[in-house]
Amino acid sequence: xxxxxxxxxxxxxxxxxxxxxxxxxxxxxxxxxxxxxxxxxxxxxxxxxxxxxxxxxxxxxxxxxxxxxxxxxxxxxxxxxxxxxxxxxxxxxxxxxxxxxxxxxxxxxxxxxxxxxxxxxxxxxxxxxxxxxx
Amino acid sequence: xxxxxxxxxxxxxxxxxxxxxxxxxxxxxxxxxxxxxxxxxxxxxxxxxxxxxxxxxxxxxxxxxxxxxxxxxxxxxxxxxxxxxxxxxxxxxxxxxxxxxxxxxxxxxxxxxxxxxxxxxxxxxxxxxxxxxx
Amino acid sequence: xxxxxxxxxxxxxxxxxxxxxxxxxxxxxxxxxxxxxxxxxxxxxxxxxxxxxxxxxxxxxxxxxxxxxxxxxxxxxxxxxxxxxxxxxxxxxxxxxxxxxxxxxxxxxxxxxxxxxxxxxxxxxxxxxxxxxx
Numbered sequence: 001x002x003x004x005x006x007x008x009x010x011x012x013x014x015x016x017x018x019x020x021x022x023x024x025x026x027x028x029x030x031x032x033x034x035x036x037x038x039x040x041x042x043x044x045x046x047x048x049x050x051x052x053x054x055x056x057x058x059x060x061x062x063x064x065x066x067x068x069x070x071x072x073x074x075x076x077x078x079x080x081x082x083x084x085x086x087x088x089x090x091x092x093x094x095x096x097x098x099x100x101x102x103x104x105x106x107x108x109x110x111x112x113x114x115x116x117x118x119x120x121x122x123x124x125x126x127x128x129x130x131x132x133x134x
Numbered sequence: 135x136x137x138x139x140x141x142x143x144x145x146x147x148x149x150x151x152x153x154x155x156x157x158x159x160x161x162x163x164x165x166x167x168x169x170x171x172x173x174x175x176x177x178x179x180x181x182x183x184x185x186x187x188x189x190x191x192x193x194x195x196x197x198x199x200x201x202x203x204x205x206x207x208x209x210x211x212x213x214x215x216x217x218x219x220x221x222x223x224x225x226x227x228x229x230x231x232x233x234x235x236x237x238x239x240x241x242x243x244x245x246x247x248x249x250x251x252x253x254x255x256x257x258x259x260x261x262x263x264x265x266x267x268x
Numbered sequence: 269x270x271x272x273x274x275x276x277x278x279x280x281x282x283x284x285x286x287x288x289x290x291x292x293x294x295x296x297x298x299x300x301x302x303x304x305x306x307x308x309x310x311x312x313x314x315x316x317x318x319x320x321x322x323x324x325x326x327x328x329x330x331x332x333x334x335x336x337x338x339x340x341x342x343x344x345x346x347x348x349x350x351x352x353x354x355x356x357x358x359x360x361x362x363x364x365x366x367x368x369x370x371x372x373x374x375x376x377x378x379x380x381x382x383x384x385x386x387x388x389x390x391x392x393x394x395x396x397x398x399x400x401x402x
Contacts, residue, residue: 097170134266187342
């Protein structure tokens with residue numbers, strides 16, 4: 001099976017991290033099928049979206065508004081509001097799948113594959129890519 | 135690989151568009167596996183849900199309430215509130231997968247495969263179907 | 269194709285139900301690939317998250333806050349607020365996929381595969397597991 005892992009440095013602030021280049025390179029020469037992207041973390045997720053033109057901050061603001069980093073959370077480990085990070089997978093799941101045709105992702109013009117990491121207590125994340133032949 | 139694209143006319147109002155018939159026809163005669171559905175658009179997503187009995191409007195109202203079409207968005211291209219459309223993929227991802235057994239989708243009685251398009255500036259959408267053999 | 273169904277008793281209260289053990293056992297001896305999990309229900313979904321430390325209740329409270337069980341819903345069958353259950357798939361989709369390497373799920377330390385069922389009118393749910401070889 002074609003499967004690979006790589007690491008993303010996400011630092012200590014909430015952010016969206018572009019994985020499209022790594023995904024592009026991985027599927028090159030793999031023919032036709034589906035790329036599976038997975039993050040083995042309980043406080044991170046994947047979003048396929050436009051990056052740029054303000055949408056990254058719009059999305060981060062939305063997560064903050066829907067999952068406020070206040071004292072409402074029963075989960076109280078880590079920094080204040082960290083309980084919110086554990087609900088992130090309800091919005092952004094840790095898996096994503098993208099068709100591949102002739103070794104190329106069939107993403108739309110404005111789509112990028114992004115890692116959403118709101119967890120300020122974990123600065124390094126792992127991403128696993130797996131290719132399913134069509 | 136079995137892969138196909140088709141076009142959906144989504145018009146100039148937010149809506150949910152039933153893709154189940156096209157998916158059904160695509161998997162017929164393809165045996166056992168998983169159907170992959172993908173929309174190559176940054177302002178549309180997929181939802182597997184009951185269509186009818188008011189739930190379509192309930193879902194559209196929910197998207198409107200969680201992502202209000204007002205002036206809060208940094209992304210300011212297009213119609214007023216269009217920035218909200220760019221956060222839709224946080225709720226409804228552009229991919230979906232459904233098991234296929236003997237050429238038939240294993241959807242539940244009340245499940246349909248729907249395209250969610252809130253973007254009033256783009257009236258035509260592409261959908262890509264891919265079959266992964268089991 | 270390797271595919272199997274099993275039943276989960278979800279009772280008459282909203283809850284999260286751990287499917288990880290059943291998934292683990294299913295992929296054992298199946299080598300490398302991707303596990304596909306699917307629930308053929310319009311009012312249930314899947315979440316890969318940490319179970320325990322309060323996060324289950326945090327997630328259920330979040331669903332309740334984002335989709336309040338009041339009289340706003342057009343869908344009016346079943347118990348009061350049941351219309352909310354029909355919008356659950358916007359947050360928690362009925363499908364999930366997890367890489368499998370050497371017969372083992374590549375879940376992170378804190379990740380579990382959970383069924384989210386807020387529907388108090390349906391006490392039994394079906395889950396379908398499908399293995400896609402890598």
